[in-house]
Amino acid sequence: MLNKRSGVIILCGGNSSRMGFPKAFLPYRGKTFLECIIDEYSLISDEIIAVINAGAALDEGSSCIERIAHRCRVVLNHNPEYGKFYSLRIGVEKLISEFAFMQYADNPLVNVNVLDKLLLWRNAEGISVPASGLIGGHPVLLSPPVLGKIRSAGNYDLHFKEFFSGFRKTYVEVADESVLVNINTPSDYRKHIASFPL
Numbered sequence: 001m002l003n004k005r006s007g008v009i010i011l012c013g014g015n016s017s018r019m020g021f022p023k024a025f026l027p028y029r030g031k032t033f034l035e036c037i038i039d040e041y042s043l044i045s046d047e048i049i050a051v052i053n054a055g056a057a058l059d060e061g062s063s064c065i066e067r068i069a070h071r072c073r074v075v076l077n078h079n080p081e082y083g084k085f086y087s088l089r090i091g092v093e094k095l096i097s098e099f100a101f102m103q104y105a106d107n108p109l110v111n112v113n114v115l116d117k118l119l120l121w122r123n124a125e126g127i128s129v130p131a132s133g134l135i136g137g138h139p140v141l142l143s144p145p146v147l148g149k150i151r152s153a154g155n156y157d158l159h160f161k162e163f164f165s166g167f168r169k170t171y172v173e174v175a176d177e178s179v180l181v182n183i184n185t186p187s188d189y190r191k192h193i194a195s196f197p198l
Contacts, residue, residue, distance in 0.1 A: 006119060006141070007047030007097035010037055012105040013077035013087030014053060018184045022056040024105035025064050026183075028193060032064045033108040033183075038071055041101070043112045044119070048072035051091040053080050079156075085163060086156040092147055100147060103139040109178035109192070110139060117174050126168035130179040136171055137179030 012024035012034060019026075024034040031039075034050060041048050050068070054076040065074055075094055077087050088102060099122065103110060114130050118141045122128045128141035142150075146167055153163070183189050 005097055006045055006099040006101065007049065007095055008041045008045055008101040008103055008139075009088060009091035009095065010034065010041075010048070010050040010072075010103045010105055011084060011087045011091070012050055012052045012056075013080050013090075014084065019186065019189070022053060023183060024050075024052065025056070026108075026189060028108045033105055034064060035068060036108040037103060037105065037110055038068055040110050040112050040115065041103070042071065044115050045097070045101075047095070047097045049075060049091045049094055051075045051077050051087045054078045055080075082156050084160055085153075085158040089150055089153065089156060092150045095147065098144050100142050101139045102142055104182070106183045107138065107178070107181050108183075109181055111176070111178065114174045114176055114179060115139075117172050121170065121172045123168065123170035126170065127164060128170050128172055130174045130176070131171040132174060132177050132179050134171075134173075135180060136169075137181075139179075 025032045028036050038048055048071065050072050052074055073094060075090055077090060079086060092100070101115065118128045118130060122141050124143055125145050126143055127146060129136045131137065181192050183192055
């Protein structure tokens with residue numbers, strides 16, 4: 001059953017400089033990272049927004065975007081130099097749902113069981129964070145007050161850590177190490193894609 005109250009914003013707006021290739025379009029399970037992420041979220045939400053670097057969308061990601069266009073809303077980021085908060089902000093501006101997951105494009109290992117737990121134990125006033133072995137990971141679930149603050153933020157170039165430090169966080173133990181994965185470099189890609197079953 002689709003959860004119409006919770007959407008997702010997938011952040012693919014950066015330059016992927018450490019990887020040397022847009023992470024959203026790296027291959028995994030015969031698809032791209034972005035397509036795998038959309039597959040999981042489509043099980044629990046009917047509002048999926050992908051904020052994509054405009055340059056990458058025209059080049060490496062053009063064929064992927066054609067495939068996902070009917071499954072999510074694509075928002076192009078023409079200013080990747082502004083940073084992650086800018087990508088999040090322009091995604092939130094298009095959002096209708098009350099709650100929203102913030103999902104990085106660098107982790108295609110997200111699974112619906114983690115998402116269900118975050119929704120079940122969601123913090124209605126702050127941020128819900130998945131934890132594995134008491135270590136916080138991602139994706140995180142943002143509540144209506146957090147989304148409201150993002151929409152009204154005067155600066156586009158805020159740092160995530162600084163902005164989110166002003167909200168109470170609820171850590172939800174999910175016993176899933178994949179929530180701790182970040183694939184930012186070619187060595188990360190080789191390590192994690194080999195470590196988790198295809």
